[in-house]
Amino acid sequence: MTLAATELAFRAASVALLLVLAASLVSDFRNVLAARLGAAFALGSAAHAASYSIGAPALTSAWHAPLIALSTGNVVTFWLFTRALFDDDFRLRWWHSAIWALVAAFSFVSCLWIAPSGNVRLAVIATNLISLGFIALAVVQTVASWSADLVERRRRVRGFIVVAAALYGGLNALLQIFVGGSGGGDVANTINAGVLAFVVAAIACAMMRVDGADLFPAAAEPEPEPAPAIAPSQPVASEDAADQKLIDALMRLMADERIYRQENITIGALAGRLKIPEYRLRRLINQRLGYRNFNVFLNNHRIEEAKAALADPAQAEVPVITIAMDAGFQSLGPFNRAFKAVTGVTPTEYRRLKVNAA
Template sequence: MTLAATELAFRAASVALLLMLAASLVSDFRNVLAARLATAFALGSAAHAASYSVDVTSPIPLLHAPLIALSTGDIVVFWLFTRSLFDDEFRLRWWHGCIWALVVAFSFAGCVWIAPSGHVRFSVTVVNLIVLGFIALAVGQMIASWPADLVERRRSARVFVVCAVALYGGLNAVLQIAAAGYHVGAVAETVNAGALTCTVAAIVYAMMRVDGADLFPATVEPEPSVVFSQPATEDAADQKLIDALMRLMADERIYRHENITIGVLAGRLKIPEYRLRRLINQRLGYRNFNVFLNNHRIEEAKAALADPAQAEVPVITIAMDAGFQSLGPFNRAFKAVTGVTPTEYRRLKVNAV
């Protein structure tokens, strides 16, 4: 088999795997934002597999320009995908679409105007610096959000998916910047196509191994309240730990402490982090440690807002006393739980008296 045929086979395999993944996600999780973004990312990656070339010395065929532009914009989708993957409360905003459109437009302009006018290296460098920037944002999101994830079975899979894409995308961006304007040859193109196929296969395998309900919650439901009914079959050791955890929450109000982490909480209970993570997830029903803390903080804030004796206390003071670091996150978390803003909640309680 010639190098050209081998490269084509690799590209076809990557496209087939990505289309299979996209079809699976649409079939099972079409109403879940993270799954929809994963589908969009898979389709954009298929465009990348079909159009990507390390060698950008020759003019790009006009028919390839839209595919290359969509492939470049896929890095924005990847960033949004990681945000939704590590934050069940993430929502798309209009400006996310604007960012994607700007990246796609610049890449398309680079293909049909900037590079053909003699500025190949400039076009390639800028596009790939954009790619590296969004990869950095995605990795940063993973690092910031991963410790709060309580669903053990998806933790390693999510990190693997992000790291695999970041490694492949980062190496390709650096390689394309270095090789801009130079012929790299058929061997390099074939090796790159093979590396992409291996990366795609590994990601598909990793995602398929994780239960879909863990990776992509089928519905977005309100988090459970801070009062829980324990299963009758719960063993005594777990019950004792949960009782100790709830005492820390109710009596010491440890959720008020600044920068409280699951590691600190596990240390107070003298158990490994993984065990506390499993207890909060499987016994108390939370998927995210920050949501667990915030629900306790919001319960305290609700009591303060409904208290006539604290009617003149500013909302921000109540938020800070409950453990929030600023007003914005408090307002968003409060409305997510109660359906109203803190000010509206206080007014409703006052009018009900």
């Protein structure tokens, strides 16, 4: 088999796997934002598999330029996908689409006007620096939210997905920058296509080994209330008695010591207070209390305290920001967003409703 035929086979395999993955995500989780973004990322990666070559030519055909633009814009989709995958409360904003459109448009213009005007190296470097920037954002997002994720299997597979995709995308961007406008050669392109096919197959395999309910939250799933999990009259199987004692101890820390008020409290510090391994505390909060994210668990307790304060006539003159800071929030913006996500109204509206109902 010739190098050209081998490269074509690798590209075709990557495109086929990515299209199947996108169709599967849309079919099974069409109402989940992270899955829809995952499908969009898979489609953009298919465009990359069909259009990518090491070393950019000075002239790009009219049919090739849109695929390259989609491939470049896909780094924005990758960043948004990591945010939605690791933050169940993430929502798309209009400016997210605007960023994607700007990046894709810049790549399109580079292909049809900047590179042909004699600025091939400038176009290649600028486009790939943009790619590296969004890949770095995705990696930072993964690292920042890693410890707060309570779904153990999702933590493992998401790390693999991000690391594999980021390494491939980052190395390719660096390779393009250093290669510049020179031709990459058939051997380099064949190797690249083979590596891409392997990465796509590994990611697809990793996602198939994880229950979709672990990887993606159920659409419109309400946040769990902590009270049922700690009710003393709740029947507990004898083999779960130790877990129940730990949950009772955890909830005492929440209710009596209000440990959620501490600045930058981590799940590791909380596990240390309970004298148990961190992984066990993750499992308890996730499987017994129903939370998928540690920050959501903390914020729900903070919001319950804030709700009580806002409904208290004796604290009617206390500023909302004071109540938020006393409950453990570090600023007003995150408090307002978290409060409205739980109650459906802003803190000020909640206070007014309680005063009118009194």
